[in-house]
Amino acid sequence: MAPDLSPLWISLKTSLLATFITFFLGIAAAYWMLGYRGKAKSLIEGIFVAPLILPPTVVGFLLLMFFGKNGPVGKLMQPFDFSIVFTWYGAAIAATVVSFPLMYKTALGAFEQIDSNLLRVARTLGATESTIFWRISLPLALPGILAATTLAFARALGEFGATLMLAGNIPGQTQTIPMAIYFAVEAGAMDEAWFWSIVIMAISLSGIIAVNFWQESREQGRRGHREKRGRGQTPAEESSVLPKLSSTVGLIIDIEKQLPSFHLKVAFNSDEQTLGLLGGSGAGKSMILRCIAGIETPTKGRIILNGKVLFDSEKRINLPSRDRRIGFLVQNYALFPHMTVAQNIAFGLPKGLSNGSIRVQVEEQLLAMQLQGLGDRYPHQLSGGQQQRVALARALASQPEALLLDEPFSALDTHLRSQLEQQMTETLADYRGVSLFVTHNMEEAYRVCPNLLVLEHGGAVQYGSKHEIFEHPTTVGVARITGCKNFSVAQLVRSGLIEASDWGCHLQVMDTIPNNISHVGIRAHHISFTKDPNQENTFPCWLARTSETPHRMTLFLKLHSAANNPQDYHLQAEVFKEKWATIKDQPFPWYLRLDPLRLILME
Known part of the structure; x- marks a missing residue:
């Protein structure tokens, strides 16, 4: 049965x-x-x-x-x-x-x-x-x-x-x-x-x-x-295909946001010149970008882009991200992994275009970014540099009025970073909109950005041209972020003379001494060595230890007497190895000079 x-x-x-x-x-x-x-x-x-x-x-x-x-x-x-x-x-x-x-x-x-x-x-x-x-x-x-x-x-x-x-x-x-x-x-x-x-x-x-x-x-x-993907191609030599925006371009930021770890409070303006946001981890750099893009909402304040209010707490205006016309390049590039390169770029194009127009604009972006022939590949088939260029092409394809770059080189090796940095600089020079570039690398910021905003603990501590900020940092924090390694507490002795108590010496200075001076500093590569002990700001020194890089030597020096241990030093000096070869066998004391024109006076 x-x-x-x-x-x-x-x-x-x-x-x-x-x-x-x-x-x-x-x-x-x-x-x-x-x-x-x-x-x-x-x-x-x-x-x-x-x-x-x-x-x-x-x-x-x-x-x-x-x-x-x-x-x-x-x-x-x-x-x-x-x-x-x-x-x-x-x-x-x-x-x-x-x-x-x-x-x-x-x-x-x-x-x-x-x-x-x-x-x-x-x-x-x-x-x-x-x-x-x-x-x-x-x-x-x-x-x-x-x-x-x-x-x-x-x-x-x-x-x-x-x-x-x-x-x-x-x-x-x-x-x-x-x-x-x-x-x-x-x-x-x-x-x-x-x-x-x-x-x-x-x-x-x-x-x-x-x-x-x-x-x-x-x-x-x-x-x-x-395993089969090839090496990244060289960056484009042609200039990118970029949207032409109105001549009135500007970003006004005046926001506060209360966070568990710190209080973000910044106010600044930016125009067509790329503005670098420079600061250490947790300074609030990325949070500012996220507030501008509409990903985060400030506690209060306002954000205005090209005369259009993106956020205003008093007027209760908070445009959604999709209506802000912001191009956002995040650290990991955030390419859609299930879409091809061409589909990723097309995703950023304005809606309502014909298929033919989409193909033409995608090809223009691929050509501009030296990505020809890669339109049918998926993100996992690309090198890191290619992924970055696809993400940049996608952002630019959306015709943004502001371009936000959140540490775009952090995931790249040194050689590729240098190549793509050059292309990024050219792209930003041609871009006719507001661009903000977030980094914690001072050299990167100096090369890419004409203007800088230095941030500490959620607040702006200095804002100006890169030359002004690197030559005249106003605080120890700014000086440290911009690469200065030598600091001493300073007091005014008389006009043109200060005491550097941590270094145990008096220094003649050329700049006007602030009434509320608190510190003096000098960059390691600005310290020079001389055989004339009678020059101004010249002091005997002894070597505590050295640190070697491929091209330079960092010398840890103690003034006035010999060092008791490798950590007993006052100043760090950086010299090329050719210079090191000429002084390393000289008997102590050596004589170093702190050039009055190179001293940094901080409030």
């Missing part, structure tokens, strides 16, 4: 329906919870995952109380003479409820693993939230969502306790495979129990194995491409 296969069809029917429902409900709930910041987040999360931790019989009992004839849903259905209890619909509902937490939690994990910079950059490129979901979040989370779907299906297929409570065990109507196994064992029909156990294991495992195989094949393909 042929076996009764109704449990198989009932299980497949209920499991597929449950998976279909949980697929949409789970993704929607996960994406909503990803951005939800309300006080009820923990409570909602607990409700969503409760079926995963409660005993299935308890879940079934609660469903029975809800859908039964005395339950709220049951009473609503009585006039229609329809009941969910003890029907295959009940089995599907039970399977949906118990499989939903797996779908929800796995999909949530997939969404959380997406680099948040990708979403932020997409907003600055003018993408709406729906566009971001369909074109970025969903495609990137798809592997995790497929895994979640497989797990949800397997959980729905294996559901027993809740189904038994709500739908019962009616052969041919609600008897699923798990119930067929249970009652076969109870009746002593072990062959039948084995048969259904093998069937349910085969169905569940085949789905999981298939998804794992697909994910492994996908990752192997990516690894193969990474």
Whole structure:
């Protein structure tokens, strides 16, 4: 006699329906919870995952109380003479409820693993939230969502306790495979129990194995491409294709933002000349860019770009990122990994263009950035330098009124950084908009930016041309950020003379001495050596230790007497190795001179 296969069809029917429902409900709930910041987040999360931790019989009992004839849903259905209890619909509902937490939690994990910079950059490129979901979040989370779907299906297929409570065990109507196994064992029909156990294991495992195989094949393909990718090309010699903006260009910033670690409070203006934001980690550089781009919201203040108010706390204006026309180049470039180079660049183009116009503009950007022939490649097939140029091309394609560059060279090696720095300088020179360049590298800032804003602990400490800031830093902090290594507490003795108490000497100075002078400094490469001990600001010194770089020697020197240990020194001097070769064998004391024109007087 042929076996009764109704449990198989009932299980497949209920499991597929449950998976279909949980697929949409789970993704929607996960994406909503990803951005939800309300006080009820923990409570909602607990409700969503409760079926995963409660005993299935308890879940079934609660469903029975809800859908039964005395339950709220049951009473609503009585006039229609329809009941969910003890029907295959009940089995599907039970399977949906118990499989939903797996779908929800796995999909949530997939969404959380997406680099948040990708979403932020997409907003600055003018993408709406729906566009971001369909074109970025969903495609990137798809592997995790497929895994979640497989797990949800397997959980729905294996559901027993809740189904038994709500739908019962009616052969041919609600008897699923798990119930067929249970009652076969109870009746002593072990062959039948084995048969259904093998069937349910085969169905569940085949789905999981298939998804794992697909994910492994996908990752192997990516690894193969990474191993084959070529070296980065040289930067473009041509100037970039850049938008022409109005002659009235300017950025006005006056904002405050209270953060857990410090209070950001800055006010400055910027025009077409590139402004470098220079400061150490935690100074607030990147936070300023994020506020301008609309990624973060200042506590109060205003941001105005080319006469358009982007943010004003008093007037309650806060334009979303997509409406600000800001090009944002983040440290890791945030290229969309599932899109080709051409698709990445096209993402930043204005909406409504024809396919032909899109192709033309993408090709222009590829040509300008020396990326010809790479349009069909994916980001993981590119070198770091190529990735940076694609990100820059994408930002410029959106025709931004301001270009924000957040440490764009930090992920590159020294040689590639030098090459791309030259191209970046040329690009910014041709760009007809406001550009802000964030860095903590003083030499990089000096080469790229005509003007600098030096930041410390969330505040601006000096603002001006790079020449003014490097030649005349006003505070010890600014001097240290710009590379000065030698400082001493200073007091005014008389006009033209100060005492450097930490160095144990008096110094003649040429600059006007501030009334509130606090420190004097001198850069290591400005210290010179002489054989004439009678020159002004010349002192005997002894060598405490040395430090070697490929081209220079750093000498740690103590004034007036020999050093007691390698840490006993007053000043650091830097000399080329050719100079070092001429002085290293000379007897002590040596004589160093602190040029009055090179001394830095700080308030």
